[in-house]
Amino acid sequence: MSHDGDVGARLAFDRGAPGRRAVDVARWEGTPAALPPPGLLRDAVRLPELSQGELVRYYTELSGRNFGVDSGTYPLGSCTMKYNPKVDDLVASLPAFAEAHPLAPAATMQGTLRTLAELAAMLGELTGLPAVGLAPAAGAQGELAGMLMVRRALERRGDLAGRRRVLVPDSAHGTNPATAAMAGFEVTEVPSGPDGSIDQQALARTLDGDVAALMVTVPNTLGLWERGIEAVAARVHEAGALLYGDGANLNAILGRVRFGDLGFDVVHLNLHKTFSTPHGGGGPGAGPVCATPALAPFLPAPVVTEDADGSLRLVRPEHSIGQLQQFHGSIGVLLRAHAYIRSLGIEGLRAVSANAVLNANYLRALLEGSYALPYQRRALHEVVFSGSPQRREHGVRTYDIAKRLIDYGFHPPTVYFPLIVEEALMIEPTETESRESIEAFAAALRAIAEEAERDPDLLHAAPRHAPIGRLDEAGAARRPVLRWQPPAQPAEPRDER
Amino acid sequence: MTAGGGAPTPYIPNTDADRALMLARLGIDSIETLFDDLPAALRDPAIALPPALAEAELMRLLARRGAQNAAGERPSFLGAGAYRRSIPAITAHLVSRSEFATSYTPYQPEISQGTLQAAFEYQSVVCELTGMEVSNTGMYDVASATAEACLLAARVTGRRALALLEPLHPGTADVVRTYAFGAGLRVDTLSAPQAMTAEHACLVAQQPDFLGAIRDLESVAGAAHDAGALCIAVADPFALGLLRAPGDAGADLVTGEGRDLAGPPGFGGPSLGIFAARERFLRQLPGRIVGRTRELAREGHEPRTGYVLTLQAREQFIRRERATSNFSTGQALLALAFTISVQALGPQGLRRAAELCYQRAHDAAARIGALPGFAIVERGPWFQEFLVRGPLPPAELARRLAAREITAGLDVSARPEPEARDALLFCVTEATAPEHVDALVAAMGTIGARS
Ligand SMILES: Cc1ncc(COP(=O)(O)O)c(C=O)c1O
Numbered sequence: 001m002s003h004d005g006d007v008g009a010r011l012a013f014d015r016g017a018p019g020r021r022a023v024d025v026a027r028w029e030g031t032p033a034a035l036p037p038p039g040l041l042r043d044a045v046r047l048p049e050l051s052q053g054e055l056v057r058y059y060t061e062l063s064g065r066n067f068g069v070d071s072g073t074y075p076l077g078s079c080t081m082k083y084n085p086k087v088d089d090l091v092a093s094l095p096a097f098a099e100a101h102p103l104a105p106a107a108t109m110q111g112t113l114r115t116l117a118e119l120a121a122m123l124g125e126l127t128g129l130p131a132v133g134l135a136p137a138a139g140a141q142g143e144l145a146g147m148l149m150v151r152r153a154l155e156r157r158g159d160l161a162g163r164r165r166v167l168v169p170d171s172a173h174g175t176n177p178a179t180a181a182m183a184g185f186e187v188t189e190v191p192s193g194p195d196g197s198i199d200q201q202a203l204a205r206t207l208d209g210d211v212a213a214l215m216v217t218v219p220n221t222l223g224l225w226e227r228g229i230e231a232v233a234a235r236v237h238e239a240g241a242l243l244y245g246d247g248a249n250l251n252a253i254l255g256r257v258r259f260g261d262l263g264f265d266v267v268h269l270n271l272h273k274t275f276s277t278p279h280g281g282g283g284p285g286a287g288p289v290c291a292t293p294a295l296a297p298f299l300p301a302p303v304v305t306e307d308a309d310g311s312l313r314l315v316r317p318e319h320s321i322g323q324l325q326q327f328h329g330s331i332g333v334l335l336r337a338h339a340y341i342r343s344l345g346i347e348g349l350r351a352v353s354a355n356a357v358l359n360a361n362y363l364r365a366l367l368e369g370s371y372a373l374p375y376q377r378r379a380l381h382e383v384v385f386s387g388s389p390q391r392r393e394h395g396v397r398t399y400d401i402a403k404r405l406i407d408y409g410f411h412p413p414t415v416y417f418p419l420i421v422e423e424a425l426m427i428e429p430t431e432t433e434s435r436e437s438i439e440a441f442a443a444a445l446r447a448i449a450e451e452a453e454r455d456p457d458l459l460h461a462a463p464r465h466a467p468i469g470r471l472d473e474a475g476a477a478r479r480p481v482l483r484w485q486p487p488a489q490p491a492e493p494r495d496e497r
Numbered sequence: 498m499t500a501g502g503g504a505p506t507p508y509i510p511n512t513d514a515d516r517a518l519m520l521a522r523l524g525i526d527s528i529e530t531l532f533d534d535l536p537a538a539l540r541d542p543a544i545a546l547p548p549a550l551a552e553a554e555l556m557r558l559l560a561r562r563g564a565q566n567a568a569g570e571r572p573s574f575l576g577a578g579a580y581r582r583s584i585p586a587i588t589a590h591l592v593s594r595s596e597f598a599t600s601y602t603p604y605q606p607e608i609s610q611g612t613l614q615a616a617f618e619y620q621s622v623v624c625e626l627t628g629m630e631v632s633n634t635g636m637y638d639v640a641s642a643t644a645e646a647c648l649l650a651a652r653v654t655g656r657r658a659l660a661l662l663e664p665l666h667p668g669t670a671d672v673v674r675t676y677a678f679g680a681g682l683r684v685d686t687l688s689a690p691q692a693m694t695a696e697h698a699c700l701v702a703q704q705p706d707f708l709g710a711i712r713d714l715e716s717v718a719g720a721a722h723d724a725g726a727l728c729i730a731v732a733d734p735f736a737l738g739l740l741r742a743p744g745d746a747g748a749d750l751v752t753g754e755g756r757d758l759a760g761p762p763g764f765g766g767p768s769l770g771i772f773a774a775r776e777r778f779l780r781q782l783p784g785r786i787v788g789r790t791r792e793l794a795r796e797g798h799e800p801r802t803g804y805v806l807t808l809q810a811r812e813q814f815i816r817r818e819r820a821t822s823n824f825s826t827g828q829a830l831l832a833l834a835f836t837i838s839v840q841a842l843g844p845q846g847l848r849r850a851a852e853l854c855y856q857r858a859h860d861a862a863a864r865i866g867a868l869p870g871f872a873i874v875e876r877g878p879w880f881q882e883f884l885v886r887g888p889l890p891p892a893e894l895a896r897r898l899a900a901r902e903i904t905a906g907l908d909v910s911a912r913p914e915p916e917a918r919d920a921l922l923f924c925v926t927e928a929t930a931p932e933h934v935d936a937l938v939a940a941m942g943t944i945g946a947r948s
Binding site for chain 1: 587
């Protein structure tokens with residue numbers, strides 16, 4: 001990988017030459033029909049002109065300027081960056097699945113529909129919430145589905161007008177309050193107590209008859225068990241509200257305790273996290289919702305149903321909140337998650353949570369003393385440290401620590417989230433990291449803690465060994481350059497004759 | 498759990514020996530202790546899942562399931578929102594590189610320049626195709642992108658009703674209603690743009706429309722603007738290889754479906770929602786945006802060009818309940834695939850592919866229209882979809898074709914438009930095999946002769 005050229009300065013648009021092409025397109029040989037009138041047609045479109053080899057080299061070069069789970073340890077907290085099994089990709093790419101048109105008659109799609117029905121049943125079993133909708137495209141859309149189900153359920157029982165508020169803990173992921181707002185509710189933030197769980201007294205004070213739902217992440221974003229959640233569930237239900245679960249952190253408790261048994265009414269899962277579908281540089285994902293039978297009529301459309309003769313088809317639930325996508329959801333992602341669950345079985349999935357939690361606690365033990373640990377409780381799938389002593393004592397921010405980790409060959413953890421931890425370093429090793437790589441990662445972070453004391457500027461200047469150095473993010477926002485523009489043409493020489 | 502103390506699954510490295518070492522460091526003797534906070538009464542419920550399958554067994558199971566799908570094999574003339582395209586071979590090859598596929602949202606730009614620069618290419622391609630000034634990095638699909646565009650229109654106009662111009666894809670209309678339910682917005686369906694009122698925040702118009710006809714977007718946008726509303730064009734990006742850019746025709750926001758140029762239809766997903774806008778809406782955009790910038794400093798060298806996520810003050814992780822959207826994980830890998838396909842085609846290739854699509858579709862329609870008992874419904878200029886009326890009711894015609902292992906166009910006879918009465922919506926693209934068209938024409942000829 002060459003780091004010296006200014007790769008970023010030359011887009012595909014700036015490469016190649018007029019007249020080159022990367023692929024041939026057949027010409028129409030028959031008698032041509034007349035084209036639509038010129039007023040409906042476009043002018044030439046400006047696109048790059050590269051030969052196939054040039055285009056492949058360019059994107060191959062870009063891929064070399066990227067870091068994935070297959071490149072190395074990627075302990076991005078809350079994102080469950082585990083190894084993605086390659087056989088799952090292979091399954092999803094089988095032409096019998098991949099080539100199908102979304103409106104193909106159900107009779108011709110029984111293999112896909114059977115697989116989706118099986119996935120829904122398995123997710124229902126794993127969460128204890130048997131009414132499953134597979135349509136949401138990602139976690140945030142699953143949240144929207146769930147909160148719209150809450151809205152529809154309240155509306156159906158004539159109780160929506162009085163219930164305007166949704167309670168969200170201050171440790172929640174930003175999508176939770178944003179979703180509640182999109183679903184038409186006002187958000188009331190609930191503080192966390194000193195142990196990182198919801199402050200029960202504060203909750204009791206704000207939970208009254210105008211509350212539609214409480215949104216809780218279990219385990220929460222501090223990587224901690226939400227203590228007393230069963231009692232919270234009971235209290236929420238007594239107040240006539242519903243309990244929404246953010247299940248993005250299911251990896252910690254797979255096979256060990258179920259949302260339905262805890263008293264949740266509806267949860268969303270992130271298949272791209274817990275069920276190991278590749279994150280794709282920021283998607284595609286899938287965010288199914290799992291709910292109690294009472295909420296089944298409100299599920300997003302479509303859901304798979306089985307007729308008496310054993311044949312399957314897609315239907316719209318009776319009081320559905322509606323569709324979330326033009327067609328049926330992220331089928332390719334759903335197929336991968338199905339393959340993942342089928343290859344592991346319940347024993348394998350229990351081993352997932354066991355080793356994810358063991359790895360996080362091992363890492364916690366290796367780093368204790370080097371960084372501040374704001375919550376002294378046992379971790380589940382992730383552990384949140386704070387770099388505030390480093391900031392206070394050495395003028396080194398978590399931002400700098402993260403950048404220095406890049407020099408050691410690791411992807412940095414999530415930083416500055418959850419918002420309730422100052423200078424947060426949120427680390428989720430996942431079960432697929434080996435003991436040796438966890439030790440190596442911890443050794444790097446310990447070395448960086450020492451560097452912060454000895455030579456803070458080393459951290460301020462990091463990374464040195466990355467494809468590019470620190471970028472001017474403030475400048476990017478102040479003077480947005482958001483697309484390619486043709487280079488300014490030199491002014492035409494004026495013809496004086 | 499595995500005999501001999503080996504690793505429990507191929508994806509988990511820890512052996513019994515590793516676990517023993519790690520537990521010793523933690524000063525406990527069982528992993529179960531780590532779960533002590535969980536409510537004891539509810540711990541470890543019985544969970545019934547099918548037994549685990551080794552890789553080869555898994556492949557056998559899914560191959561069997563695949564064999565129960567007949568759809569991929571047979572001639573199909575379904576379009577209606579999902580169009581088979583000739584995807585350049587390099588697209589699948591490049592997006593399968595695991596540096597792209599196994600990374601996540603580029604929070605650390607120094608080691609995510611691949612994803613970021615590719616997203617900048619994507620934004621540039623989308624702006625060129627749509628005639629818009631700004632684009633985000635992509636949304637879930639065309640329908641949810643359109644719903645988000647409607648929410649944007651409601652925010653900037655302060656109006657509480659949305660107008661959908663028929664014929665619009667029913668899935669798109671449905672998703673707009675889903676999002677509007679949360680936002681408390683009214684949704685009106687219009688059969689003509691002149692029905693716009695001062696209550697409407699926007700007019701949503703599909704190009705080509707759901708029944709295949711090419712719209713004069715300029716007059717649609719004019720009607721929207723006369724009512725003080727925004728014009729949202731829902732455009733097929735492939736058709737834009739031939740058709741006037743919606744921005745050029747006066748649209749304020751453009752959405753579209755990018756999946757068809759990213760890969761095979763995949764039973765409809767994952768998809769890619771294109772979302773592009775006029776510059777004045779930049780700070781109202783939902784989703785992620787990538788911007789170009791430079792290194793802060795570089796000893797002894799010119800700072801190099803790089804890319805970062807930008808204008809993030811719109812987003813949920815900063816703005817929380819006041820964000821423009823809850824959007825987080827998107828469709829980055831499909832956006833990459835879309836970009837590579839379009840750039841591989843290039844300016845001439847895209848135009849030529851769109852014309853090939855147009856010609857193959859028109860040729861097929863002419864052949865069908867010449868069959869006794871069959872007629873193509875006249876609707877003015879169209880791109881790749883056409884309405885067919887046959888000698889039999891649409892459902893019966895589709896059944897007869899299915900009996901010959903041909904999947905007919907979509908039955909649209911229940912739609913409100915008069916032209917859809919008794920009609921099937923057929924689609925032929927540049928990727929439809931000519932033999933399949935021959936088979937269809939032959940089958941229709943036989944059916945026509947018998948009825
Ligand atoms: C706890 C939590 N909730 C919700 C989400 C949103 O999921 P997605 O990014 O798939 O929309 C995430 C991840 O981004 C998360 O970590």
